[in-house]
Amino acid sequence: MFPSTPSATAAVSVATRFYTPALFNHCARSYVWGMKYAAAHDITFDDELYFVAAMLHDLALTAPFDSHRIAFEEAGGDLAWVFAVAAGWPVDRAARAEEIIVLHMRDDVAADVDPESHLLQVATAWDVAGRRPEEFASEVRAQVLEQYPRLGFGEEFLACFEDQARRKPDGAAAAAVASNGAARIRANPLDQ
Template identity: 70%
Template sequence: MFPDTPVTSAALSVATRFCSPALLNHCVRSYLWGVMYGGAHGIAFDDELFCVAALLHDIGLTDAFDSHRLPFEDAGGRLAWVFAVAAGWPQERAARAHEIIVLHMRDDVPAADDPEAHLLQVATSWEVVGRHAEEFPARARADVLTRYPRLGFGAEFLGCFEDQARRKPDSAAAASVRRNVAGKIAANPLETHQG
């Protein structure tokens, strides 16, 4: 399922150690949705880089790595940089992991400009608010959700974003809360396992 490299195995170990079961499954599903979408659209991407970014993209929401000053995506991206350099990646490649994680909370990035960030944006917006539902057929949804169930992800994630919004009112998470992320999460077909 994941690229068979020591770095992706280590990223999975980190995510498993520090993420709740619901957040871990979200990160794994984000990788799977991104790969599925990329394959369907013929998007060439660096699978190892995308996998590491997907597995670590929400690590800044965890108690161990939450920053009281930085938006969660920047804190998580910085951790991904440290992780990647420690795993032996060149600094430039580690910087790409940081960039992808930060960009997943920004305005849409075209696949031609940054395929990995584009895939993470598509996958996470599908995962959280149901955007791009037409890209993921019912059979694929059922298969992924059977292997990696949501485990109350919507409510847990909303709680994380509301906490971020209270403490970091200028963050992208706070902007999402102001734009009714709660209603969008509730309406996401993945929340009801339909679609």
Template identity: 55%
Template sequence: MDFFTPPDSKAAATALDVCHEYAEPWLLNHSLRAYAWAVVHAASADIPHDGELLYVAALLHDLALTPPFDSHTMPFEEAGGHLAWVFAAGAGWGRVRRDRLAEVIVLHMRDDVSADEDPESHLLQVAVTADVSGGGLDRFTEQIKDDVVTRFPRLGFAEAFLKRADDQAARKPGCAVAGLMGTGWADRVLANPLDARGR
């Protein structure tokens, strides 16, 4: 299974260019790992999905954590949804597809959705949960875990990500990430077994 090759589209290539420009290496690799986890899970669970939409969402889902796109008035996932909507407009996507991209990004920080109801949001939720806090890693074989982390190393992801998450929670106490901070989530992020791989 080739879960590292992006969809062959201009929008996918441009999303990667944008991430190379704006996302730090640890954040870029997180986004690429998220796509890989999502594709692997989709294949193993037989979940039909829109590959281009999933790839662009995975690449852009955390860009609002970066200084150029950080919003001081809304949660980062909502700001990220707006950013992705503008990106999609520039890519020539129609309004319905732009709205779907924004929705997938917003929902990655919301309650779980089923694969039947919304396959792309479900896949991104599964992928991000595995990569950030280690939840659901048992869905993936040891070989897949090694392959993904070897291809896209963690690069101090947990500490760097939590620094951004702490900042978001402090400035936006009503946001989803602030709610997570009260659940032991930060400890789970720091204890993610993926960080023991490739050392």
């Protein structure tokens, strides 16, 4: 189901090494949810680019890559840029991976403006907080969760965001926590 390119394989290697199993599965689910959503809405996108961004988008929540100075999505974008350049991508393509990761925590991006950022926004909002449940049929949910179980993801992710919010009060994680993010995460239908 994942793209079979050297960059995609390398992204899985990085994700496997640095994420907990729950965070790895979240990133894999984010890719799959985005794929399902794109198919349902006839959204054309760059599969490899979206996959790499989906797999690396939370890397800056892990201890080895947590920046104490900038928001996790910005640090994660920087990491994706470094990864992509090291993988041999042109600088403009690396910048797209960075941009997708930064934008997934910003205001909604329209699919016709930036399909990869839109897909990551929709997929992560669904996986983290249960937004847009009507987009994902129960049989699709069951298949994805069987392949990539949640493994306590909601509480682990909430702990990461609360930690980010304490240390980086101006970041997107702090805004999410301040706007009742904990209740949304705990009410996610994927955990019911």
